[in-house]
Amino acid sequence: MDLKRYLNERSLIWLALLLAALLIPVFFGTNQYAMVLVTTVLLYAVLAAAWNIIGGMAGQLDLAVGAYLGLGAFTTGTLLIKWNITPWVGMLVGGIIATGFAFLIGFPLFGFKIKEVWYALSSSAMVEVLRVLFLMWDGVGGPTEVYLPTVISPLYSLRFNTYIPYYVIILVLLIGVIFLNHRIRSSRLGYSLLALGEDEDAVEVLGVDSRASKLKALMIYAFIAGVVGGLYGCIYGFLHPSFFSTALSTEIAILGIVGGLGITYGPLLAAIVLVSLKEYLRSQLGGGLEGLYLVIYALFLIVVALYQPRGIAPLLETGYQKIKSLFGVRADVKSQ
């Protein structure tokens, strides 16, 4: 294998990040709160990285991550409860069901050229529709919380007493999804998505099937969200229709946008900054004035929208180039 090709400075930075991520449980493993926080950050980062494929690259303002997440969670949970099927398999099945659902939804939506705000509204409505449907569906619990059992072994039923295993599993997922993002970004599909996000007619006359490309992006994203959903249910240990959450869906889209649309590491960066910020604000201000942390969080978003409308990732890029030039390395002029 050509090692040199992979050992450039960028991959070294990724490697350093990975090492740091692996060291977190070693240092903070006993601190339950810290582990919850970093697990949540990674969970949001995976979802936002998946969202980046449809929202960032293809430019479709998707607000339905909750739908695919919920489908994945309910599939995985129900398989475990009813038939003792391990969530390892359940997660895959959940991903496949979410993908199938995305196809059923995406095919007509893209076929009828539903886009921009209309796509956002349709996708958001879908989450709500699913929530209500699952509230009424008594077979999978209806309005009551259904708890996931631990059968055979914690590893088999993915039910652990500590967050460390969850953290590791999500970290692996995150690496996979970021790698996938990177692969798509430099492939035919990625170029097509980026271009159609700007002008659909213009890519069509260049031989790009815009509908099929968007559908592919949506299905890949739904599959990841479904898999993560399966894990999500196991982490929380129960199933409830509130998993079909429009609030969560919006928040993931916010992470994708604040990170920088279409930028591979944008969602990760946004998740680290925003989720920690929110959590920090809540822990500091939550006791005093309820809701104040949300006001400050919102102010932060407004500042980003005003001064860094292309997201915070480009900021990191310019900072990185500056540091390099400080150390006398020639700053290579790269277009983003």
Added chain:
Amino acid sequence: MLKVNNLTKKFGDLVAVNNVTLEIGTGEILGLIGPNGAGKTTLFNTISGLYPPDRGKVIFKGVDVTGWLPHKVCRMGMSRTFQVTRAFTHMSVEDAVRVGAYNRCSEKTVSARVDEMVEICDLADLRKRVCGDLGLASLRRVELARALATGPDLLLLDEAGAGLNTTELAGFMNLLRQLNQEHHITLCVVEHVMQMVMGVSQRIVVLDSGELIASGTPAEMSSNPTVIQAYLGKRAIPC
């Protein structure tokens, strides 16, 4: 190469293209002219598949492509540029060209194709630049490059010369002739800039109020009374 039979496109009550029949021969450079609102762009949009026609047929290389989606028509070998440039503003020039290049290339060969197109359209200095930062003349070349990258046999150019100065226009005309002669691409140019359409076209068709009113050589067209009337109104003093 292309046959258009009795093509009609309506927007509500407005008949934008009315019963147009025309033919573009292989290897030809056809000029399509007409006053503002004559339906030139609508005709292009209907041919390239962006609008489904209300009536009539579009036959490309002997295949009836009426009502096909644009990407399918493009895979058959027809591409186009737009009157108002439709740049991918956040993408670099080479990335924009790459989008088109994938039409005929695999992941392995696509980079070479991009290099070739960048070379032909004289974009080497700009290839890393973001499209949104470019001026009109460069953007027109980028649009041409990405359309060319799809490997078309027929290229429809919608007012590709508009907004260019004399030097830029001369360069652009040379490029078009080169594409036609060396790369054997059939061209159909919609144009307002008379200098360009008269300079490159071998044959000209004139559209007015959605209807085809004349066709012939550039010289014939510039003296054709019907054409002059469509553009300037009736001559007050016969001479």
